[in-house]
Amino acid sequence: MSAILLAIMGWDPKNWDQLFRALSPQRDIRLWPEQARNPADITYACVWKPPHGMLAEHRNLKAVFSLGAGVDDILTDIELPNVPIVRVVDADLTMRMTEYVVLHVLKYHRQQRLYESQQRVRMWHEHEQAVASDVSVGVMGLGELGYASAIALQRLGFRVHGWSRTQKIIPGVETFYGAVGLEPFLRRAEILVCLLPSTPGTRGILNLDTFRRLKFNGAMHGAYLINAARGDLQVDADIIVALDEGTLAGATLDVFPVEPLPVTSPLWTHPKVTVTPHNAAQSSPRSIVSNILRQIDRFEVGVPLDHVVDRRRGY
Amino acid sequence: MSAILLAIMGWDPKNWDQLFRALSPQRDIRLWPEQARNPADITYACVWKPPHGMLAEHRNLKAVFSLGAGVDDILTDIELPNVPIVRVVDADLTMRMTEYVVLHVLKYHRQQRLYESQQRVRMWHEHEQAVASDVSVGVMGLGELGYASAIALQRLGFRVHGWSRTQKIIPGVETFYGAVGLEPFLRRAEILVCLLPSTPGTRGILNLDTFRRLKFNGAMHGAYLINAARGDLQVDADIIVALDEGTLAGATLDVFPVEPLPVTSPLWTHPKVTVTPHNAAQSSPRSIVSNILRQIDRFEVGVPLDHVVDRRRGY
Numbered sequence: 200m201s202a203i204l205l206a207i208m209g210w211d212p213k214n215w216d217q218l219f220r221a222l223s224p225q226r227d228i229r230l231w232p233e234q235a236r237n238p239a240d241i242t243y244a245c246v247w248k249p250p251h252g253m254l255a256e257h258r259n260l261k262a263v264f265s266l267g268a269g270v271d272d273i274l275t276d277i278e279l280p281n282v283p284i285v286r287v288v289d290a291d292l293t294m295r296m297t298e299y300v301v302l303h304v305l306k307y308h309r310q311q312r313l314y315e316s317q318q319r320v321r322m323w324h325e326h327e328q329a330v331a332s333d334v335s336v337g338v339m340g341l342g343e344l345g346y347a348s349a350i351a352l353q354r355l356g357f358r359v360h361g362w363s364r365t366q367k368i369i370p371g372v373e374t375f376y377g378a379v380g381l382e383p384f385l386r387r388a389e390i391l392v393c394l395l396p397s398t399p400g401t402r403g404i405l406n407l408d409t410f411r412r413l414k415f416n417g418a419m420h421g422a423y424l425i426n427a428a429r430g431d432l433q434v435d436a437d438i439i440v441a442l443d444e445g446t447l448a449g450a451t452l453d454v455f456p457v458e459p460l461p462v463t464s465p466l467w468t469h470p471k472v473t474v475t476p477h478n479a480a481q482s483s484p485r486s487i488v489s490n491i492l493r494q495i496d497r498f499e500v501g502v503p504l505d506h507v508v509d510r511r512r513g514y
Numbered sequence: 515m516s517a518i519l520l521a522i523m524g525w526d527p528k529n530w531d532q533l534f535r536a537l538s539p540q541r542d543i544r545l546w547p548e549q550a551r552n553p554a555d556i557t558y559a560c561v562w563k564p565p566h567g568m569l570a571e572h573r574n575l576k577a578v579f580s581l582g583a584g585v586d587d588i589l590t591d592i593e594l595p596n597v598p599i600v601r602v603v604d605a606d607l608t609m610r611m612t613e614y615v616v617l618h619v620l621k622y623h624r625q626q627r628l629y630e631s632q633q634r635v636r637m638w639h640e641h642e643q644a645v646a647s648d649v650s651v652g653v654m655g656l657g658e659l660g661y662a663s664a665i666a667l668q669r670l671g672f673r674v675h676g677w678s679r680t681q682k683i684i685p686g687v688e689t690f691y692g693a694v695g696l697e698p699f700l701r702r703a704e705i706l707v708c709l710l711p712s713t714p715g716t717r718g719i720l721n722l723d724t725f726r727r728l729k730f731n732g733a734m735h736g737a738y739l740i741n742a743a744r745g746d747l748q749v750d751a752d753i754i755v756a757l758d759e760g761t762l763a764g765a766t767l768d769v770f771p772v773e774p775l776p777v778t779s780p781l782w783t784h785p786k787v788t789v790t791p792h793n794a795a796q797s798s799p800r801s802i803v804s805n806i807l808r809q810i811d812r813f814e815v816g817v818p819l820d821h822v823v824d825r826r827r828g829y
Contacts, residue, residue: 291645294671298646301670302624305617314790321782323774323791330606330798331613354669355616356609459638467636475629476638483645 202227202240203495204257206249207266215266218488219245226492243495245488251276262504264491267482268292268344269429270508271397284508285494289486293347296480299427300348300392301355303451303473307390307423308334308357312449331356335414337388339404340395340428341367341374342514344480348392360387364400364512385412390423397429398513405433410441420448427479430454435466442471453479517542517555518810519572521564522581530581533803534560541807558810560803566591577819579806582797583607583659584744585823586712599823600809604801608662611795614742615663615707616670618766618788622705622738623649623672627764646671650729652703654719655710655743656682656689657829659795663707675702679715679827700727705738712744713828720748725756735763742794745769750781757786768794 203226205216212230219228229235231253241257247266254263255278264285265273273284306312310326317324334357338349341363353359353371360373362384367374375384385391391413395401405426413422424447426433435456441447451473452466458477466472498504508514518541522530527545534543544550546568556572562581569578570593579600580588588599621627625641632639649672653664656678668674668686675688677699682689690699700706706728710716720741728737739762741748750771756762766788767781773792781787813819823829 294646295643298620298624298670301616302620302626305613305620309613309617311617314793315788317791318782318789321775321777325791325793325796328610328793328796331609351670355613355666460636462636467633473630474633476632476640478629478640478643481640481643 201242202229204229204231204235204241204244204246206231206244206246206253208248208250210247210266214484215245215488218484219492222485222488223492245491246273248272249276252278254278254280262495262498264494266484266487266491268480269397270514271429271431274508274510274513283504284510285491285504286506286508286514287482287487287490288343288506289482289490291483291486292480293343296344296394296427297347297351299453299475299479300394300425301351303425304336304352304357304390304392305355306451306473307449332358334358334389335360335387336390336392337362337384337413338372339363339384339391339393341369342394342396344428345392345394348394352392360384382412385409385414387414388422389414391425393424393426393428393432395428395432396514397431400513402431403434405438407434407437407440407446410437410446413446415446421446423448424450424452426451427453430456430458435464438472439465439469442469447471449473451475453477516557517544519544519546519550519556519559519561521546521559521561521568523563523565525562525581529799530560530803533799534807537800537803538807560806561588563587564591567593569593569595577810577813579809581799581802581806583795584712585829586744586746589823589825589828598819599825600806600819601821601823601829602797602802602805603658603821604797604805606798606801607795608658611659611709611742612662612666614768614790614794615709615740616666618740619651619667619672619705619707620670621766621788622764647673649673649704650675650702651705651707652677652699652728653687654678654699654706654708656684657709657711660707660709663709667707675699697727700724700729702729703737704729706740708739708741708743708747710743710747711829712746715828717746718749720753722749722752722755722761725752725761728761736761738763739765739767741766742768745771745773750779753787754780754784757784762786764788766790768792 216230238257239259242259242261245264245266260280260282262283265287268287270286336352336357336359338345338361341361349359349361349369349372362375366376438450449471453475454477494504531545553572554574557574557576560579560581575595575597577598580602583602585601651667651672651674653660653676656676664674664676664684664687677690681691753765764786768790769792
């Protein structure tokens, strides 16, 4: 017996269940917890925020596939079985994230919020507009998503630089790495785009101390922050302080330490904040499921799994 | 004597005057009308909306340079001297226009207006998001600006097609041309981007009949219009009708038949309209002036002028 377990919390599992069955009708698919029986049958688990300890009950597990982009929740399960954990890397998801980053960088660059406020009072007034090649965008995190965003921004003419844990080379992009590289990276950034994974080394990195190192755009205004990565990278209260003191001129946040963002959060109504409901890079379930099934087919004939998480670095 | 005349209406001429003097201190620069004397001295005129008939008074004129992107106003001067009229083609201007087009296409594609209205009521709710490769963007006008926008959109994953007066080939972009090509082009467009020149053949082309041929996005919504070209291409009243009947789901307008847009225009307050004050592609005056001076230097040693307008086709 070789069965696939689907364990999905926080999302509606029905659509995923249907997709697995439709794309692989010959396989034994079991939706947890309704169809949980004989844990020893389970060889693969496809999960989103499974309860901690649950995976450990499946002693014949060969691999765990994450259904969403982050694996931080899985990795904090102290009973996590010692099998490969596979991240989602999906061209479709990368394109969606790139769209989100480009949209919000351009919104700031082109002062669209200002023009919208002028429209409300029927004011026809043009403001000086910087050339993209004079504007520095700093991308934190240069994995699949950061890399794609950096390239897209650079093609639009922005001066792009990047920061990552280990050294990365990207044509046309000045890169920095490690703790030593963080300071010079931040000093250059007028628009900071965060696409880091959530790891013990990155949690809380978007804090007041970080914001105060960003490039202050002359007498004009502070820097802009775009976080489309993980909510626990940011300190909400520090973002408010930085906005109110002028260190930040605006923030676009797709993720939050607590989601959905509580109605009591001052971020909802802050005039310099754009809140989106963790929709920057919706995965296309069909594309994720078909990638996972393809990996399982290949794995069963001896091909190593792609995108296996390094547990020590955390992604 | 060889002098350069600057004749600028509707814009503040001071900055231009200073730029010409700073970048070419050895030349005789005369700002019209204050410094108008001895019209026979003038060999070059650099103009924006000069009064009709005025250029005809300069019988030694060798060339006229437009300071802005459109030449439609110059070409309707029935006394226009028979000398080359030179358009602005500026890499900087092309980049700015591309930014504007990408920003507003992404705003529609990513339903950003809907998410902003949800933020106002603190609503955390994600909507289904189409993949860019399923979304057709139609670019009308495939000159420098249309070409650059089509390529940028295609790189972001959109299905891009284009329409122009004469046949154009763009890698990865399905192109249509002429009167016969208009209908199949419009039928495919879910987001219509207009970057046409204003000519007798294009004026008023953005009308109700055109909008009704656009691709109706299923039961979902009508098409989106982005006009960043010329105001007289569009019929404002038809845009309102198309929005109200649902043929158009939204319109982003940077240009208008009358500018500034009169405060009485219903476009200012229409919930589906984004108005910008003709700022899509601000020219960088410094870059335009230095291009013109370089052209004059080369022309005087016998090199033909670049970007000379074909008066019959109108651009």
